[in-house]
Amino acid sequence: MAIRIYVSRDAAAQALGADETAAALLAAAGADIELVRVGSRGMVWLEPLVEVTDAAGQRIAYGPVMAEQVTELLGAGLLQAAAHPLRLGRVEDMPYFAKQERLTFARVGIIDPVSVDEYVAHGGYEGLKRALTLDGATIVQEVTDSGLRGRGGAAFPTGIKWKTVLQQQTAQKYVVCNADEGDSGTFSDRMLMEGDPLCLVEGMTIAGVAVGATQGFIYLRSEYPHAQVALEQAIAAARSRGYLGRDVCGSGKAFDLEVRMGAGAYICGEETSLLESLEGNRAEVRYRPPLPAIKGLFGQPTVINNVISLASVPVILQRGAAHYRDFGMGRSRGTLPIQLAGNLLHGGLVEKAFGVTLRELLYDFGGGSASGRPIRAVQVGGPLGAYIPESQFDTPLDYEAFTAIGALVGHGGIVAFDDTVDMAHMARYAMEFCAAESCGKCTPCRIGSTRGVELMDRIIDGKEGQGGIDQLTDLCETMQHGSLCGLGGMTPFPVMSAVKHFAADFARKR
């Protein structure tokens, strides 16, 4: 019987040579193996990771395995899961993995991402099956009771959003997935869509059934071509098996899905500009009210949620609200797929209950900096997140705890910088990014960011004294309070946190 071997098809694994490794395995041992392309286990420093099924049926990992090492590894007994310096044992026994609490990412890296059979064999579609026995209000109550808050970053209670849409009396409603994961340092949406796309499909279907929407759109950023392929394959597979279409699982309820590609505009992560983009317009932010839940896509009531929010719904319906709510701390319930990025030895994906501290993430999981130098600053929550100094590394990952230190959890991306970082340069970059990505609708964001870049240039050139910092503070206050959305409104967070915690970098002679 052919030996099952698993190699990731995740974009990050491919970026490190997984395709070449897979091809080398097929070329050298194609007759003896059944090669399965899976999602990534999330240990990016070990990619390309190869898992071999041993005689006892256990999956034994080796990594990183480059294509040119395949012949030698096969000679050393790879197919028998024999000893080798690259042999890591079972992934589940590795501390990085064993210490996680994987609910949303339970299947990622384990199953063939586009096989409905494997998905169902691992608990997939149990949530939808249960949802189909409940009425809309009960499903919405279950999501509310789970404590799930929007994982895109705004942390608005998902159940409340759904309830508003449920209450609208219109012939057409929509479910929209915000898969415009533009924050630097974040890749959990991408990994989920590539590693377990059916989980997102199921979550959106449950949302549709709950609020009475029959059509869903996944708005995917154009930088994610691998995710597009996986999603299209998963949607086609689900449709062919009756999990999508006019009669979902024989329930008489209709729901179908379409992937729409973005076009390289960061602002589309903001939900109202995403809706404008889906409608075929310039992605300019809308005034609120009305909320998208009342007047959303094409003027109809619309559930719009982030990938991870929607992909957390199946497990909530499957195991019940209480199971999910029992993870976490304070008002941050459940788990968060955290992304360890930037200058870290062991970067990757860690799904943990809320409450884990930054220090645990950076050192226990991340292994400290990759460069071996001290970690000086971390940016949490993407380009609009604050820079956090070492003195605050004991802050637990919790929405309220982060707000209290003037930071944000956002989408759970953590970018580490060593002591070579120039924080005045990072503050300038934050303004430059805002200027490049501003939709242009409101003045504080459009003009403020451009003036901010100019001002930062003068500060960096040493042409400004304290007056320059005062002016920057003033400008940031205007942007924060006067901008229409979070882009202009939150660019001050990285800028002012850099000024506050790393003042020396702004006064330094260059």
Next chain:
Amino acid sequence: MAEIDSEHTLTVDRILAAHAGRLGPLLPVLHDVQNQLGWIPSEAIAQIALGLNLSRADVHGVVSFYHHFRTHPVGRHIVQVCRAEACQAWNCQATEAHAQKRLGVDYGGTSADGCFTLEAAYCLGNCAAGPSVMVDGKLYGRVTPQRLDTVLDDWSKR
């Protein structure tokens, strides 16, 4: 019709027909046109406007809003260098400078041999193994200036 020949006109017509009746068809149409022609010529904008019952200004406004859409011809391959924070933590500035020097262009430019068009990207989602570079949709991680040379040498033969 200086920029667009009749074959291109037929292509745009075919794309418009394929998307007829769709909700919000403009972005999918623009994607298809760019995927097939490599860029979006001004004649195509006029043709799309006519086909979707929009003004040329509307379509131009959308094309110019999004970084992804190009209104100039491009080289055989598109090289995207990520310059977001996580890649900066991996010193993507060195990779960026090397790409510009090797190709002899700034962002948006095409190398003199017509092989590569260089573009900036703001996060390619490979933040645990930066600096990241994408060439025609193929992603590369840990792209030091040396590795960039290997990657570009390989693509320049295609």
